[in-house]
Amino acid sequence: MADAITATGMTTQRVQDSYMQMVRRKRMYGGIVMALFVALMVSGFMLADSRNAGGFWSGIGNIFQFPSEVLAEAGEKIALLPGLMVKFLPSLIETINIAAASTLLGALAAIVLSLLSTRGLALWPAMIPVFRRLMDMMRAIPEIVIALVLIFIMGAGPVPAMIAIAIHTAGALGKLFSEVNENASLKPVEGLQSVGARWSQRMVLGVIPQVAPNYLSYGLLRFEINIRASAILGFVGSGGIGYDLKNAFSWGQGRYDEVAAIFLLLFGTIVFFDQLSGHYRNKLVGRV
Amino acid sequence: MAMLDATMPREAAALALFRRKRLIAMAVPAVILAYFVYIFFAFDLPGLADRARMDNAKILVADSYSYKTHVTRDNRNGGISIAIEGEAKGAYAPGTAPDWVRLTGEDAAIITLPRDHRVEIAGDVTRVIVPGYGEIVLQPTARGVDMDLPTPDVPEWINAASNRVMITTDAGRISMTRARTEVFRYSFGWELFWFTLDSPFHGKSLGELAGLALSSERVVPERSNAGAMVHDVWNNQMWRHKDVVWAIFETILMAFLGTMGAALVALPLAFMAARNFMSLGTVRFALRRLFDFVRGVDGLIWTIILSRAFGPGPLTGALAILITDTGGFGKMFSEALENVDEKQIEGVQSTGAKPLQRYRFGVIPQIMPILASQVLYYLESNTRSATVIGAITGGGIGLLLTQAIITQKDWEEVTYYIVLIVLMVMVMDTVSGALRRRLIKGDGSGH
Numbered sequence: 001m002a003d004a005i006t007a008t009g010m011t012t013q014r015v016q017d018s019y020m021q022m023v024r025r026k027r028m029y030g031g032i033v034m035a036l037f038v039a040l041m042v043s044g045f046m047l048a049d050s051r052n053a054g055g056f057w058s059g060i061g062n063i064f065q066f067p068s069e070v071l072a073e074a075g076e077k078i079a080l081l082p083g084l085m086v087k088f089l090p091s092l093i094e095t096i097n098i099a100a101a102s103t104l105l106g107a108l109a110a111i112v113l114s115l116l117s118t119r120g121l122a123l124w125p126a127m128i129p130v131f132r133r134l135m136d137m138m139r140a141i142p143e144i145v146i147a148l149v150l151i152f153i154m155g156a157g158p159v160p161a162m163i164a165i166a167i168h169t170a171g172a173l174g175k176l177f178s179e180v181n182e183n184a185s186l187k188p189v190e191g192l193q194s195v196g197a198r199w200s201q202r203m204v205l206g207v208i209p210q211v212a213p214n215y216l217s218y219g220l221l222r223f224e225i226n227i228r229a230s231a232i233l234g235f236v237g238s239g240g241i242g243y244d245l246k247n248a249f250s251w252g253q254g255r256y257d258e259v260a261a262i263f264l265l266l267f268g269t270i271v272f273f274d275q276l277s278g279h280y281r282n283k284l285v286g287r288v
Numbered sequence: 289m290a291m292l293d294a295t296m297p298r299e300a301a302a303l304a305l306f307r308r309k310r311l312i313a314m315a316v317p318a319v320i321l322a323y324f325v326y327i328f329f330a331f332d333l334p335g336l337a338d339r340a341r342m343d344n345a346k347i348l349v350a351d352s353y354s355y356k357t358h359v360t361r362d363n364r365n366g367g368i369s370i371a372i373e374g375e376a377k378g379a380y381a382p383g384t385a386p387d388w389v390r391l392t393g394e395d396a397a398i399i400t401l402p403r404d405h406r407v408e409i410a411g412d413v414t415r416v417i418v419p420g421y422g423e424i425v426l427q428p429t430a431r432g433v434d435m436d437l438p439t440p441d442v443p444e445w446i447n448a449a450s451n452r453v454m455i456t457t458d459a460g461r462i463s464m465t466r467a468r469t470e471v472f473r474y475s476f477g478w479e480l481f482w483f484t485l486d487s488p489f490h491g492k493s494l495g496e497l498a499g500l501a502l503s504s505e506r507v508v509p510e511r512s513n514a515g516a517m518v519h520d521v522w523n524n525q526m527w528r529h530k531d532v533v534w535a536i537f538e539t540i541l542m543a544f545l546g547t548m549g550a551a552l553v554a555l556p557l558a559f560m561a562a563r564n565f566m567s568l569g570t571v572r573f574a575l576r577r578l579f580d581f582v583r584g585v586d587g588l589i590w591t592i593i594l595s596r597a598f599g600p601g602p603l604t605g606a607l608a609i610l611i612t613d614t615g616g617f618g619k620m621f622s623e624a625l626e627n628v629d630e631k632q633i634e635g636v637q638s639t640g641a642k643p644l645q646r647y648r649f650g651v652i653p654q655i656m657p658i659l660a661s662q663v664l665y666y667l668e669s670n671t672r673s674a675t676v677i678g679a680i681t682g683g684g685i686g687l688l689l690t691q692a693i694i695t696q697k698d699w700e701e702v703t704y705y706i707v708l709i710v711l712m713v714m715v716m717d718t719v720s721g722a723l724r725r726r727l728i729k730g731d732g733s734g735h
Contacts, residue, residue: 037548041545044541045603047541048542048601051603052603053598053599054598055598062597063597065596066597097330097331100323101331136717137710140713140714141709142709143676145706145709148690149693149706154339155340157336159331162327231586232587232676236676236680236690245592266589267589270583
């Protein structure tokens with residue numbers, strides 16, 4: 001009896017020991033990871049600081065200088081702001097159009113690509129890896145790369161930006177769409193097949209109705225992202241509000257009222273479409 | 289009868305639904321089509337065909353896999369020089385030449401071009417032998433260029449003006465002005481990618497290089513052979529491997545610092561913006577609006593504002609990413625925090641834990657997988673953003689790419705950078721994807 005008790009006591013002791021050891025090891029690993037992370041952050045920061053034209057500590061004091069200059073000038077010419085906003089409205093519309101057209105084009109391509117790369121739905125099952133890699137490639141190329149190359153060929157304008165964003169969108173949405181497709185029921189597809197529907201008919205009538213709300217939700221989110229992307233590409237040289245911003249900004253003092261007007265327009269647009277897409281996405285996801 | 293009455297409205301409703309669905313099925317593609325028609329004209333696509341420079345596209349494609357070597361004769365002072373891409377850093381030392389150029393004298397050379405084309409330079413006189421056509425004799429004069437053709441008509445591949453003659457064939461290009469005669473020969477590949485002409489290792493085969501690397505006889509006295517090879521590749525002036533590697537590293541650094549910094553800043557703020565951790569409604573509201581504001585202002589504007597304060601460089605890019613993503617992270621983290629299970633926190637509290645300990649042991653383990661997965665996702669998408677931001681602020685591979693594109697001649701370098709960028713993004717994708725999968729599968733406890 002006494003033996004049994006000591007034995008149990010020893011087992012408990014052993015369990016406790018091994019548990020404590022495990023905890024210690026876990027803490028040690030956690031500590032090492034933490035220390036590594038901190039070291040990476042600090043050394044990374046110092047390196048970035050040393051390779052920057054202006055240092056962090058000398059620049060931090062000036063951080064509000066440019067915004068305050070802009071605000072001061074905009075404040076002086078506040079009566080002009082509404083007029084300037086109207087003046088830049090066409091470029092803003094161009095930026096939104098680039099985003100909308102590229103989202104639509106990209107989404108249409110993504111639908112086809114995703115259907116071709118989903119197991120059970122693909123037209124040529126052997127080609128699934130090919131289409132997947134293709135989407136990976138399209139996703140990996142930053143928009144600016146395609147845009148700059150196309151600007152060289154086509155000249156400055158909205159089309160290079162549209163194509164560049166559409167390619168990236170097709171890759172990004174294609175991946176998300178194919179994840180959605182995987183959850184679609186195959187029964188309607190089989191039903192359609194049994195009555196002799198072609199592949200395109202099976203997809204359009206059997207799959208798309210099931211997944212359309214999710215597609216739309218992802219598409220709206222992408223549209224939001226693409227508005228930002230199209231503004232940035234404009235800054236690099238492909239039309240729209242970004243281009244005007246670059247011009248006004250590089251002109252410097254004297255045109256800060258224009259900078260302020262463009263900032264306001266851009267900010268308002270982004271927030272507006274964020275809210276709009278957020279609202280509809282909630283509605284769509286709620287219905288599903 | 290009564291049953292029939294009951295089905296009638298249902299049938300009508302079903303038919304109405306069908307009609308509506310059919311209408312939507314027709315209307316959606318029609319609206320999309322109408323929008324594309326509008327875009328077609330708004331973006332002036334018909335005019336684009338005129339503006340598009342297909343010759344630029346041809347140069348771009350040709351340059352991306354080939355390089356040209358310039359053989360130049362100075363028509364004023366005499367003398368022949370040979371340089372890859374016509375750049376000083378790709379110049380052959382005087383008296384040396386690639387195997388298709390035979391230097392026959394101080395001021396004379398025989399240049400063999402593909403498909404039996406040949407160019408013979410002898411002083412001022414240049415003879416171009418085109419198989420199937422004949423011999424063209426070119427000579428600079430005081431007024432311009434004299435040309436003797438074997439046929440009375442000028443063929444369309446010769447562009448002759450009084451002061452300049454250009455002969456463009458598949459074999460290469462020859463141009464003569466009063467100042468100089470130039471012969472361009474295109475060759476396949478990325479020349480001087482590893483060693484430039486001034487390196488003793490240029491032109492050696494892989495086997496020879498391996499042999500040299502192992503031998504103890506030093507080619508360059510101050511370094512071992514392997515060290516000298518690495519040094520020569522690393523300091524290659526033509527392809528600037530050192531700068532490129534630094535630029536890639538800078539881009540990743542921007543993304544890493546920005547993303548991690550944003551997560552660190554956003555976490556405490558998210559606690560203050562979550563309903564279950566902050567009872568003061570005003571603070572919550574203010575923080576939520578701050579997140580929205582920071583996100584709405586967008587990376588582009590933050591980049592511009594910050595580049596004024598900090599100047600161009602990777603730090604500016606990192607800070608721009610940091611500020612923008614603080615908004616995104618703050619929003620997502622606070623949503624995750626509002627969905628935590630209160631029971632675990634109560635459990636930790638019951639052991640007498642102070643608030644900070646409650647957060648550390650009751651909350652963080654619960655949200656850690658979501659948090660880490662979001663951060664990793666942002667890290668990979670920020671690698672792409674950092675390329676773009678680098679192009680704007682002037683740092684990283686984005687800057688190199690825009691510079692190479694603006695000069696409009698080093699397209700092989702542009703191709704090289706694009707390949708590197710795609711590889712960089714794909715590697716980051718793969719690494720972060722693998723880490724995320726491990727996190728989500730995880731050990732369940734989340735510690």
